Amino acid sequence: xxxxxxxxxxxxxxxxxxxxxxxxxxxxxxxxxxxxxxxxxxxxxxxxxxxxxxxxxxxxxxxxxxxxxxxxxxxxxxxxxxxxxxxxxxxxxxxxxxxxxxxxxxxxxxxx
Amino acid sequence: xxxxxxxxxxxxxxxxxxxxxxxxxxxxxxxxxxxxxxxxxxxxxxxxxxxxxxxxxxxxxxxxxxxxxxxxxxxxxxxxxxxxxxxxxxxxxxxxxxxxxxxxxxxxxxx
Numbered sequence: 693x694x695x696x697x698x699x700x701x702x703x704x705x706x707x708x709x710x711x712x713x714x715x716x717x718x719x720x721x722x723x724x725x726x727x728x729x730x731x732x733x734x735x736x737x738x739x740x741x742x743x744x745x746x747x748x749x750x751x752x753x754x755x756x757x758x759x760x761x762x763x764x765x766x767x768x769x770x771x772x773x774x775x776x777x778x779x780x781x782x783x784x785x786x787x788x789x790x791x792x793x794x795x796x797x798x799x800x801x802x803x804x
Numbered sequence: 805x806x807x808x809x810x811x812x813x814x815x816x817x818x819x820x821x822x823x824x825x826x827x828x829x830x831x832x833x834x835x836x837x838x839x840x841x842x843x844x845x846x847x848x849x850x851x852x853x854x855x856x857x858x859x860x861x862x863x864x865x866x867x868x869x870x871x872x873x874x875x876x877x878x879x880x881x882x883x884x885x886x887x888x889x890x891x892x893x894x895x896x897x898x899x900x901x902x903x904x905x906x907x908x909x910x911x912x913x914x915x
Contacts, residue, residue, distance in 0.1 A: 725903050734808070734894050734906025735847070778845055784901070791860065792904070797845045 694719045696783050698795030705771060706803050713766040713779055713798045721783035724757055724764045725792070729778040771802045807831050810895045810907035817885055818915055825880045825910045827895030835859075836878035837904065838870060839894040847894070853878055854900060882912075890914045 696717045705711055715724065723742045727735035739748050741757035741764060748755045752775075754767040768775055781795040810827040817823055829836060837860075838850040851870045852860035858870070867883040878895060892911050896904040 729845075733908050734896070735904075736906070737903045740903055780847065792849070794847045794849075797847075799845070 694783070694785060694787075694793045696781060696793045696795045698781055698798055700798060701796065702799045704801040704803065707773060708770050711768050711771060711800070713781075713800075714763065715765070715781035715783070715795050716763045717783060717793070718762065719783070719793070720761050720786055721793070722761075722786050723784045724761075725782045725784070726755055726764070726766055727780045727782065729780060729797075730776075735778075735780055768800075771800075773802045773804050776800060776802050808895055808897055808905050808907040810893075810910055812910060813908065814911050814913075816913045816915065819885055819887060821885050822881070822883045823885060823912070824882070825893055825895075825912075827878050827880070827907060829876055829895075829897040829905070831897055831905060833897040833899055833905070834875055835898050835900050836872065836875075837896040837898075838878065838880050839896060839906075841892045841894060841909070843891070851878075851880075885912075885914045887914050 696715055698715045723740055725740045726738045728738055729735040739755045744759045744761045746757045752769045756765050779798045782792040785791040808829045835854045837852045840848050849862050850864050853872045856872045869881045872878045890913050892909045894909050895907040898904045
């Protein structure tokens, strides 16, 4: 069974601080997607990383895919209250039948 | 303008009842999904349909039955509701092997 371990599960920090969220697995993924979910809404895609070692930036958010395509990280610089939400990673399985393996999520609270 | 819309937003019902949740997408996607998000926010795939054909059917009670009348719709019917069915149910759609577009969820409360 493929697993994607996401950490930390919960993070509460002050505005202006930096943070990193991790997703780790022993399995190789075709790609890895990061979503953000706000209360009362569905997850919304932030980015997809495909190539081992790939780094993508979305304003203050930096996403990295591990060289072996087994892990990924999300780094937020100078966090803002608007970054508050549930961050989810999802790995695309290399098995047949397009299947996403989901992390358990990181609940992030940025205090003003 | 809504890309993936599901109704109702909230559903409160008693144990033993039968209920349906509807989902429609106007993105032209060929694949649709139902996910269950529990109280710990874990997202679990339930079903996936591609061009109206079932392609993913995870281990869910057979009280849950998806129905896809066409590519733009995937409804979820639940028979004999139980307390443990309380959760938020998300519909999503995508092109095959592409990221998902989610609806805003249906919060089901079984009393």
